[in-house]
Amino acid sequence: MNVVEQIYRKNEKRNHVSEDMRSRKPISMKNVLGAKGKKLIIEYKRESPSGFYGPSFSSPEKFGDYVKDYADAFSVLTEPDHFAGNFTDGLSLQKFEKPILMKDFIDREEMIETSYNCGFDAILLIADFLPASRMEELTGYAESMHMDVLAEFHDREIFDRIPQGKNVICGYNRRNLRTLKMEGNEDQVVELMAGHEVKVLESGLDRSNYRRLLKMPFDGYLIGSSVLKEPKFVIEIKKEGSDYDDERNE
Numbered sequence: 453m454n455v456v457e458q459i460y461r462k463n464e465k466r467n468h469v470s471e472d473m474r475s476r477k478p479i480s481m482k483n484v485l486g487a488k489g490k491k492l493i494i495e496y497k498r499e500s501p502s503g504f505y506g507p508s509f510s511s512p513e514k515f516g517d518y519v520k521d522y523a524d525a526f527s528v529l530t531e532p533d534h535f536a537g538n539f540t541d542g543l544s545l546q547k548f549e550k551p552i553l554m555k556d557f558i559d560r561e562e563m564i565e566t567s568y569n570c571g572f573d574a575i576l577l578i579a580d581f582l583p584a585s586r587m588e589e590l591t592g593y594a595e596s597m598h599m600d601v602l603a604e605f606h607d608r609e610i611f612d613r614i615p616q617g618k619n620v621i622c623g624y625n626r627r628n629l630r631t632l633k634m635e636g637n638e639d640q641v642v643e644l645m646a647g648h649e650v651k652v653l654e655s656g657l658d659r660s661n662y663r664r665l666l667k668m669p670f671d672g673y674l675i676g677s678s679v680l681k682e683p684k685f686v687i688e689i690k691k692e693g694s695d696y697d698d699e700r701n702e
């Protein structure tokens with residue numbers, strides 16, 4: 453069983469946050485990413501099973517302070533065992549008034565409630581590990597909580613599990629979460645994703661490929677490791693992305 457399946461199996465033992473700790477109403481990540489120009493979703497994580505460790509920022513708040521002028525949205529890994537995350541990691545980012553995505557292995561309504569109560573604006577649902585029926589149900593539940601969903605996939609064969617919905621953002625993860633290998637097949641999925649208003653490219657964006665990837669018809673780019681290792685790179689990505697500011701990627 454791979455590490456992601458192990459994580460999902462432990463979900464029933466995850467703590468649930470029932471106290472509402474929000475300091476503001478949800479902000480629509482889909483609206484923010486759907487506006488003109490290339491949008492950056494910058495991610496905070498302390499480590500990952502694919503080998504990342506040692507972010508340049510000692511806390512999500514310090515991370516937010518640095519990237520706030522370049523990020524259009526934040527992403528935070530909250531899974532404790534393999535990413536050293538915590539559901540409360542997003543609280544300190546609310547003050548920046550940008551949408552915050554809870555990156556976790558969500559497969560139940562209770563985790564969406566926890567996400568809302570911990571100040572997040574959007575949740576991640578991974579189609580490679582959830583049946584279409586649960587993708588639909590959990591997307592509907594997030595909508596009832598006024599939250600958006602980043603519905604991501606890697607395996608093109610399961611693309612039809614991605615729901616259409618007014619709160620759905622479609623993401624393509626370049627990393628295969630079953631093997632943890634980076635398999636950037638973005639050229640083959642652009643066509644597939646064309647029916648979604650807001651499209652996000654995730655994982656493995658770095659100095660070797662960012663110019664090429666920014667040219668592609670994605671609205672948002674989810675970037676973690678390369679910026680967490682070298683924070684000033686985010687300034688270069690934002691500048692490169694600004695060359696496309698008058699475009700809306702149809």
Ligand SMILES: O=P(O)(O)OC[C@@H](O)[C@@H](O)c1c[nH]c2ccccc12
Nearest residue numbers: 625654655656657674675676677678
């Ligand atoms: O650190 P990277 O290669 O820039 O990747 C960020 C993000 O895309 C990645 O953390 C991610 C995308 N989808 C996920 C699902 C679960 C855990 C992690 C992820």
